[in-house]
Amino acid sequence: MAAVRGRFPALAEGAAHFDGPGGSQVPVDVAEAVAAAMVAATSNRGRVTAAERRADAVVAEARLALGDLLGADPGGIVLGRSMTQLTYDFARTLAGDWGPGDEVVVTRLDHDGNVRPWVQAAEAAGATVRWAEFDRETAVLPVSAVTDVLSPRTRLVAVTGASNLLGTKPDIAAITAAAHEVGALAYVDGVHLTPHAVVNVRALGADFFVCSQYKFLGPHLGALAADPALLETLRPTKLEPSMNAVPERFEFGTLPYEVLAGSTAAVGFLAGLVPGEGTRRERLVRSITALHEHETVLRDRLDTGLRALPRVHVYGDPARDRTPTALFTVDGIPPGVVYERLALAGVNASAGSFYAIEAARSLGIQDTGAVRAGIAPYTDESDVDRLLTGMAEITA
């Protein structure tokens, strides 16, 4: 832990960061990779000058690294500014052949980034939106909630790999299989899942899987993984002279090369969390498995500690398969006040609905929100204890 934490200059400020689900802190390795790409001679991508080849290599390396991280074909990695931007782009493209009578499934558990683009695209196409509801007590989205609203007219199922608000993880493999059975595509929001789990897009059965590098120690960027053969069938609107090859067909304008270099460095950093030999994918699997174990121990310590406090209500069922993210409120103290008082104690755990607005509405907390505490690779036991001590003082 000391070695890992030592790579994060931001930790020197002294705060305990539980705001990772909103955006993680960044290791110096990533910042150095961004800086190195910016000071090296650079140019638009090409094959003639060294600068052109460097830009080309940065893009190719970013796709390879993300392919290794996600268990996906690097030739189907589409790079974009954020998950939200990529999802809006793909919603517009996919909705191009939807019409009245067609149906799209979204869930109440999802971040709005995997809801509103589909709802708006469906409205524009005259298609119908069907909603899958989660269980308010357990915070679980059962597979049946999705299968109940599937029909032969379902064109797409949009579902989250993990809730950024409640941490629960729907059974994605079962949901994508059910979607495929009725001939629908599955679009999986992996933004909150990817920092906490070994992802294998093929095993999950996701036709599209989106993530955001700034949630897993990287710079502000998003990526989508899909089978290149599927991408070949799609025709986004694009500039006439821009590349029509896959995946470039879906990448609008010049890519941020320096940020892509940082993205590759973030994947490399994750792969190196546990020292050892092997391919980058093998090292990623080993490191993220170890990270998962570390985060689970801290999650249980946090969860047990919070639930032992008087007046604290922790959402969801601790026994469920969840990311290390806790959502809680305190009877009689507004979440915004808890957030401010924790900040005074050097604990960053903000309050809100975190754009999971449908989930917040379902829980009745859309106006006040709740406090969210997420564990990240640099979180240690003393951070968790600081949060629990702060909460003990607030609730005393």
Ligand SMILES: Cc1ncc(COP(=O)(O)O)c(C=O)c1O
């Ligand atoms: C689960 C989830 N999906 C989507 C998003 C949106 O990601 P981006 O900021 O890359 O658009 C977030 C951001 O918080 C998220 O947590």
